[in-house]
Amino acid sequence: MLDQIRGGLFGAAVGDALGATTECMNKEEIQEKYGKIKTIIGGGWLALDPGEVTDDTDMMIAVANGITQSPENPIPAIGEEFLKWHRRNPRGVGRTISHVLSQYQGDWFQTAFHVHCAQQGKSSGNGSLMRCLPVALAYSDQEMMEKITFLQSKMTHYADEAAEACLIYNRIAFRLLKGENLKTSLKEEIMNTCYSSVCFRKEPDCPPDGYVVHTLIWVLHWLWNCHTFEEVVIEAANRGGDSDTIASIAGGLKGLEAGFHRLPRRFTEILRVKQELELLSEKLCAVRQRI
Numbered sequence: 001m002l003d004q005i006r007g008g009l010f011g012a013a014v015g016d017a018l019g020a021t022t023e024c025m026n027k028e029e030i031q032e033k034y035g036k037i038k039t040i041i042g043g044g045w046l047a048l049d050p051g052e053v054t055d056d057t058d059m060m061i062a063v064a065n066g067i068t069q070s071p072e073n074p075i076p077a078i079g080e081e082f083l084k085w086h087r088r089n090p091r092g093v094g095r096t097i098s099h100v101l102s103q104y105q106g107d108w109f110q111t112a113f114h115v116h117c118a119q120q121g122k123s124s125g126n127g128s129l130m131r132c133l134p135v136a137l138a139y140s141d142q143e144m145m146e147k148i149t150f151l152q153s154k155m156t157h158y159a160d161e162a163a164e165a166c167l168i169y170n171r172i173a174f175r176l177l178k179g180e181n182l183k184t185s186l187k188e189e190i191m192n193t194c195y196s197s198v199c200f201r202k203e204p205d206c207p208p209d210g211y212v213v214h215t216l217i218w219v220l221h222w223l224w225n226c227h228t229f230e231e232v233v234i235e236a237a238n239r240g241g242d243s244d245t246i247a248s249i250a251g252g253l254k255g256l257e258a259g260f261h262r263l264p265r266r267f268t269e270i271l272r273v274k275q276e277l278e279l280l281s282e283k284l285c286a287v288r289q290r291i
């Protein structure tokens with residue numbers, strides 16, 4: 001169990017660190033500048049050092065910290081972790097999250113609704129999907145897992161599309177932790193949803209951007225079509241667009257399936273947040289055994 005949990009957290013962080021190099025580029029620009037990115041080299045529009053991660057991993061860590069502090073009622077603690085992170089002035093924060101975190105005055109759900117309205121009813125970014133994995137790692141009770149998954153999305157993203165994407169994703173993660181097969185879990189969880197055609201298409205007909213539906217379509221596409229963890233994160237990174245987030249979300253599930261011991265050391269050893277992720281894996285595993 002611990003190896004799988006560690007695989008999930010590290011898998012997501014590796015995807016983020018690898019994909020950050022190519023974020024906002026298209027696949028032709030990537031090919032021209034890098035050929036094919038296969039290692040974590042940093043750079044990108046955020047000018048990262050190799051092994052540095054972005055908001056995706058930072059917010060995933062915030063969710064994990066909130067859960068380990070207060071597993072029975074984690075939303076207030078998760079919120080405190082978000083605010084703590086935001087006070088450090090992180091770069092590259094998504095629009096919806098940035099607005100919610102700067103306007104928060106005591107009620108997450110109310111703030112998310114105001115921001116949703118101010119954005120003309122648009123709050124379907126991938127910002128709650130990219131951070132939700134720790135919920136599936138921590139809770140072995142499915143009802144509790146689904147409730148927290150839903151609420152952590154609604155804290156910043158009022159749109160149902162965002163919460164639905166988080167639920168589909170975490171239900172797949174939940175099954176993997178019970179030893180189920182990735183492809184079977186994926187196929188069953190997307191049945192009768194807007195994602196069901198992913199398994200039948202050669203390539204998605206939407207851009208790999210930050211709209212949560214597009215993001216999840218690409219994540220599912222890579223998970224369905226690639227065999228190894230390495231292949232998933234490399235392909236997602238080299239496709240560009242919102243590549244750090246897409247590689248991170250896909251890498252989280254593929255890493256969870258593979259387990260930490262199967263992730264390439266050249267990816268995991270270079271991560272700046274390595275020790276934090278090690279510690280959080282153990283803490284989440286301990287929560288899972290209690291709840």
Ligand SMILES: [Mg+2]
Pocket residue numbers: 054055056092244245
């Ligand atoms: Mg990012």
